[in-house]
Amino acid sequence: MSKKTAKLLLSGLCLLLVVSCSAPEKDKQVYYEKAMEFIKQEKQEAAVLELRSAIQIDAKFAEARYQLGLLYLQEGETKKAFAELVRAGDLNPDNLDANLKVAHFYLLSRKKEEARKRIELILAKDPNYRDALVLLAHLELIEGEYDAALAALNRIGSESETSDELLNIRGRIHAAQQQWDAAEEVFRRAIAANEDNFTNYETLLLLLQQKKDILKSKELLDEIIEKFPENVKAHLLLAGYYRSIDNKDQVAEELRKVVKIAPDKARFRLQLADFYQRNGKPDDAEKTLVQARTDIPDDSDLTGALATLYFEQKKFDEARAMLDELGASQSGHGGATLLNARFLLKEGKSRDAIVILRKLSNDFPDWPSPQFYLGLAHYSLGEFELAQQAVAGAIQKNGQDSEYHTLLAQIFQEMGAFEDARAEAVIAVRLNPTNLRAALILSRALIIAKQYGEAVAILVDMRKQIPAHPEILGNLILAYFGAGERQKGEEVLTELLRIDPGNTHAVALSLDLRFRNDLPGAEAFVRQQIDKAPADARLYLILGSLLEKQNNGLKALAAYEKAQELGQDMTQPYLAAARIMAKLGQRDEALAKYNDMIAKHPKSIPGHMGIATLLQVEGNHAEATVQYRKIIEINRNYGPAANNLAWLIASDPNGDLGEALMLAMTAKQSSPDDPHIADTLGWVHYQRHSYGLATSQFELALQSQPDNPIWAYRLALAQNGNNKKDAAIQTLESLLKKIPAFPDRHKAEDLLAELTKG
DSSP states (O other): OOHHHHHHHHHHHHHHHHHHHHHHHHHHHHHHHHHHHHHHTTOHHHHHHHHHHHHHHOTTOHHHHHHHHHHHHHTTOHHHHHHHHHHHHHHOTTOHHHHHHHHHHHHHTTOHHHHHHHHHHHHHHOTTOHHHHHHHHHHHHHTTOHHHHHHHHHHHOGGGGTOHHHHHHHHHHHHHTTOHHHHHHHHHHHHHHOTTOHHHHHHHHHHHHHTTOHHHHHHHHHHHHHHOTTOHHHHHHHHHHHHHTTOHHHHHHHHHHHHHHSTTOHHHHHHHHHHHHHTTOHHHHHHHHHHHHHHSTTOHHHHHHHHHHHHHTTOHHHHHHHHHHHHHHOTTOHHHHHHHHHHHHHTTOHHHHHHHHHHHHHHSTTOHHHHHHHHHHHHHTTOHHHHHHHHHHHHHHOTTOHHHHHHHHHHHHHHTOHHHHHHHHHHHHHHOTTOHHHHHHHHHHHHHTTOHHHHHHHHHHHHHHSTTOHHHHHHHHHHHHHTTOHHHHHHHHHHHHHHOTTOHHHHHHHHHHHOTTOHHHHHHHHHHHHHHOTTOHHHHHHHHHHHHHTTOHHHHHHHHHHHHHHOTTOSHHHHHHHHHHHHTTOHHHHHHHHHHHHHHOTTOHHHHHHHHHHHHHHTOHHHHHHHHHHHHHHOTTOHHHHHHHHHHHHHSTTOOHHHHHHHHHHHHHHOTTOHHHHHHHHHHHHHTTOHHHHHHHHHHHHHHOTTOHHHHHHHHHHHHHTTOHHHHHHHHHHHHHHOSOOTTHHHHHHHHHHHHOO
């Protein structure tokens, strides 16, 4: 090859390399320019694709990343926008706008140090960059550096005294230092600088409300309404003002104006309906929602709200129809799912409701309603700790709902935490002074705390508003008696018995006061009350109890059956009648009575317990076990059933002792001080050959009933199994000496003989 040929080949190779190296640079620019054309034509999606293609060629193409960030920002995709603008600012520090926008993002997310670094970078390149100085003033204000904030504004120059935007910042700096007059003066200058900027008025209104200057607030609101008559927010602000002074009619008027201004916005119809509902006007709420569904068809939120309203009005068929309609088109609608759970709660299917409500709480973590109803579901099952946790979670998300605090107060009251109940009831009443349930809980907590004077004051005031409310009168009686005002208490008691002759608490208190040791007199009094209210089942229940105490079983049974006839939905008459039938030896009749009750109330734990107990006493342990298991299915934490089932399993040679232990521990958790449960747990431990644990449980049981011979004998068995022979002998000798006759005496004698021989 000649030298000339070699030179030609080398030149060609270099030219090829230059062309192939410059091609990507050219391609990325082509993509970028196409994107800019699409942006001019407002074809954002196409522009995004072109910019991505450019960046794919050159990941460090700063201008493409900047334009892509702006597009994402325009489309509301803030995370993507932030990522692109950060890269654009890092790749090109001279792009001050990119860095400014990144600083804005940092400040919004409270990353103040990162925001400051970006601002300082911008001002290092351009000390007079106006928007960076504005952002710096914001940052210094947030950090409480008020002099520095003012200094940043002053660096902008004369505009800081004429621009409504900058005057607003200056006013906020004064307000943050509680320089109220200076702040108001500056905010008014901002309005004068730009009378058409609604935000200027809103900022001044916020200041006046913060100062609690009601007169000036109303004057400004009137000015706002005159200036912006068709502005939805203006009328909402005025509605808020009327709400603060409890002018409900004007609140409704302003909300109706909002609906008229924006008839196609469902959220304003919902807001108006909610206001009506919360203020005792369910018919107006219904009309609002029905009209809204006509004006804005196929809106799932409106349908859900109407279904919920029907449910709360106890129009369950209409609510179900709405729910079915909603379910056909919106299977994942949160409101529909919540309402479905509420239907399950109404039907007593709390466990099924809990499954739905837990999922709702996870799917909508910021929505308090699912947690509130989850708490209600646990409360209905007697699971007070779980109920407390759920309702506390709802309050954490919305602490301004009186009903949430009321339920938590009720839970605390059931748990015996009366101080906590009182605290929650106080909050509930403060949030809604008309909340009767909360006020009653509060009065009850005060009575339990022996703060009778405060309780009397609350209840007397409530009585003025609702003169004939039995629970108010009942609590007032207790408060008067506690305060030593017996005469007033008896006067209220007489009034309560006149209003409600069968009031259980009032009758019981009368019997205690007047007939404590006079059963015939008590019976005569109750019969007098029956003459006043012959259709009151409660009085026949009380009469039956008094007849039982006088050993008049047949008459007591007749009274219970009359109560059953009058109170078709009451369970107590069935239980009382079945119990006395069992006492009278009418086993089949008792069983039939329990079954009648269960037919009406399938999840009645007392009904199943009655059957199980009858079967267990008869020695039909297999059928009794079936009944106890039904109870555990209804409420797995029901201690008496868990205890009895544990005993039966442990006493069965083929029983699962692991299951027995689990059940006995469940019972123990529900009633840790119950000696019968301690006996059962001890027996399970004994059967598992855990003799030391058995010994401690039998000893615990005997602390409550030291003369119980059966438990003492079992203690001796456990002590012997634990190689504590001397202790077992001592227990047996003491038992046999103290109690001459008991069912297992011969077994105790045999064991003692065995231990002492040789």
